[in-house]
Amino acid sequence: MKNNNSKPPKYLISTSEFGEYTGQTANDVANFFGEKELVRLSGSRLGIPSQLAKVYLALKEGVDYGFKVLAHINLKGGVGKTTSTISAATRAVQYGFRTCILDMDSQGSASLAFDMVPEDDDPIFFDVWQNPGEMVMGSLKKIQENLYILPSSLDNGLLDVNLINPVSQKNAVHGVCEELKANGFDLILIDCPPSLGTAVISTICAADIIVIPVCSDKFSFKGLKLTLNEIFSIHEAFNLEKPEIKILYTKFDRRLKISTNAWNRLSSDYKEYLIPCPIRTSAEFSKSLEKKQTVFASSKKSKAKADYDSYVRYALKLKGHQNDRKARDKG
Ligand SMILES: Nc1ncnc2c1ncn2[C@@H]1O[C@H](COP(=O)(O)OP(=O)(O)OP(=O)(O)O)[C@@H](O)[C@H]1O
Ligand SMILES: [Mg+2]
Known part of the structure; x- marks a missing residue:
């Protein structure tokens, strides 16, 4: 032992x-x-x-551990980007993925969630993107074996003035991800700010899979539309291969009409993108955050764990997410 x-x-x-x-x-x-x-x-x-x-x-x-970059993006705030990033990362490492979180949000919510807020001198994305070979590995913070984070702080907000050249925008996040790949990571999970600044543009260029979390309020749908348009126009402008695009419905509560209406609308209007297992509303997320951990640190069964487990299985092509959904629907 x-x-x-x-x-x-x-x-x-x-x-x-x-x-x-x-x-x-x-x-x-x-x-x-x-x-x-x-x-x-x-x-x-x-x-x-x-x-x-x-x-x-x-x-x-x-199971395929081939290198993947998965980003959570929505222009709308508060839809579950950070919750999805940190929950998926901590589940993926349990399934054996050597995982690194790239915190691209200058608010640093993902870093804070693991109590990994950088000190003033600690390098963040802003400091490393121009020289990933020298800088990236030494800038990661270890959460545990096989799980790391490149933390973020307000200085990443300066990317909008520091990363203006379009070719640099195309390559910045990609370059950091390639360095992580060369150092044996299987999976990069990117948490983005709710904006369309350079951090998000560069992430869109680097991601193999883009997941757009959406909840029931109407601005969240507007955010979805704008985000999809942005992804398409960036891919066209840079002549990039299309990423896999998925929509993750978060904060689902089947007792609320607004919630089931939104789910039905997504199922009809965005069927090709919609991940079939929504994330239900649960108090477990805020309780875990208070303890600076995710729901997967708990040994108890919970709908929060079941839902993000299904999501990870779906996104990383592990088996069984549909079975889980049936089991959950019964519960
Ligand atoms: N399924 C859920 N059930 C209940 N609360 C949730 C759920 N998902 C997220 N939350 C809560 O909603 C709030 C916003 O979530 P989160 O920070 O993940 O959104 P975000 O999209 O990253 O926001 P921002 O755009 O501000 O970065 C948080 O307090 C989080 O704990
Ligand atoms: Mg966030």
């Missing part, structure tokens, strides 16, 4: 959750890995180190 004396990493998948994914009992999973390799978690649960989960899922389940 590892880590007997030190605190275990917060975001490890337990043998029972892993068994739910692979169709085994927790005991089968523990026997397969061997107790020596596992980490003792709270409540006598056993956790699987991220690297081991990756080896198993790649070999036995054919």
Whole structure:
């Protein structure tokens, strides 16, 4: 058993959750890995180190760990961009993805969520994009093994005056992501500000997958329209390959008409983009934030965890998100 004396990493998948994914009992999973390799978690649960989960899922389940850049973008504020970024990152590492969060929002909400707000001298994206080879790896903050963040602070707001050349805009985020790829990361998750400044333009140029979180208010739909138009026009202007574009419906509450109406509208008007599993409203998100962690740090089952698990499975092409949805609809 590892880590007997030190605190275990917060975001490890337990043998029972892993068994739910692979169709085994927790005991089968523990026997397969061997107790020596596992980490003792709270409540006598056993956790699987991220690297081991990756080896198993790649070999036995054919999970694709090919490098991906996934960005959460919407011009509208408060729709769940940061919540989606940090929740997805902490789930992805549990599934074995060596993950880095790129905090591009000068408000630094993702950095704050992990208590990783940079000190005045700590480099942020603003300082590293011109020289990623020298700067990027030394600027990352470690959340735990296989999970890192390039934090953000107000200075990233100066990108709008510092990153004005269109060719630089096209390459800045891409260059940082390529450096992370060269250093063994599988997945980059980007949290964007609610604006259309250079940070977002450069992110749009670099992302393989763009997820637009949307909730039920009408400005959120307006944000969706503007964001889609912006993505299309940037890709046309720079002659880039189209990214995969997805819409994630957040803060879903089926008891509210406004919520079901919005879901129905998305299902008819944006069917090709809509991720079939919405994220339900839950108080777990704010409770976790208060503890400077995400919902995946908790050992308890919750709809917040179930919904973001489905989202991660869908976005990263793991198996089972539809089954989860059926199970959830019953609950
Ligand atoms: N599914 C949800 N249920 C309940 N509260 C949620 C949910 N998703 C997000 N929230 C809460 O809504 C608020 C806004 O979410 P978040 O910060 O993720 O949005 P954002 O799009 O990143 O906002 P901004 O544009 O200001 O960066 C936060 O307080 C968050 O905890
Ligand atoms: Mg945010």
